[in-house]
Amino acid sequence: MPSYRLELQIGDLRSGKAPKEVMDAALASLGTHHVDATDIKVIDGTPLILVRFTVRASSEAEEDTAAQVAARRTCEAVERVASTGRHRLLRRRYGSWLPIG
Numbered sequence: 001m002p003s004y005r006l007e008l009q010i011g012d013l014r015s016g017k018a019p020k021e022v023m024d025a026a027l028a029s030l031g032t033h034h035v036d037a038t039d040i041k042v043i044d045g046t047p048l049i050l051v052r053f054t055v056r057a058s059s060e061a062e063e064d065t066a067a068q069v070a071a072r073r074t075c076e077a078v079e080r081v082a083s084t085g086r087h088r089l090l091r092r093r094y095g096s097w098l099p100i101g
Contacts, residue, residue, distance in 0.1 A: 001054035003036065003092040004067040004100070006074055009085030010047040021081045026051050029077035033070055046085065049078070064091065064100050 010022055023038060030053055039050040051074065055066040071089045078084055090097040 001034070001057055002060075002063045002067070003052060003054050004071075005050060005052045005090045005092070005097055006071045006087060007090070008049050008051075008075060008078060008087040010049060010078070011083035011085060013082045014080070017081045022078055023049060025077040025081045026074050029074045030070055031073075067091065068101060 006026075008026070013019065013022075023040070026049060027035060027038070030051070033053045033055060035051060035053050037050075037052040041048045041050065053067075053070065055063050055070070057063065058066075067089060071087065075084060075087055089100045091100050092098075
């Protein structure tokens with residue numbers, strides 16, 4: 001199964017939202033994709049969530065497209081809970097994480 005990692009900068013929480021809801025929204029948005037791991041880091045003072053997930057195996061282009069759609073849905077879902085900044089989608093290839101798109 002092709003493995004992807006979404007890295008998403010997190011800003012201020014929306015009114016009435018709790019910190020736990022950020023990751024909850026991200027995970028709920030991935031629907032049928034299997035989530036392998038999650039993490040929260042602070043890099044240069046900016047919170048960042050990391051979500052590693054897989055997509056169904058098909059052609060490389062179809063896999064990347066499915067991952068991009070999932071990443072976009074995740075960004076939109078998290079944006080309803082907290083402001084977001086830049087995001088980056090990476091694919092696991094030969095032991096390394098390489099950027100997609």
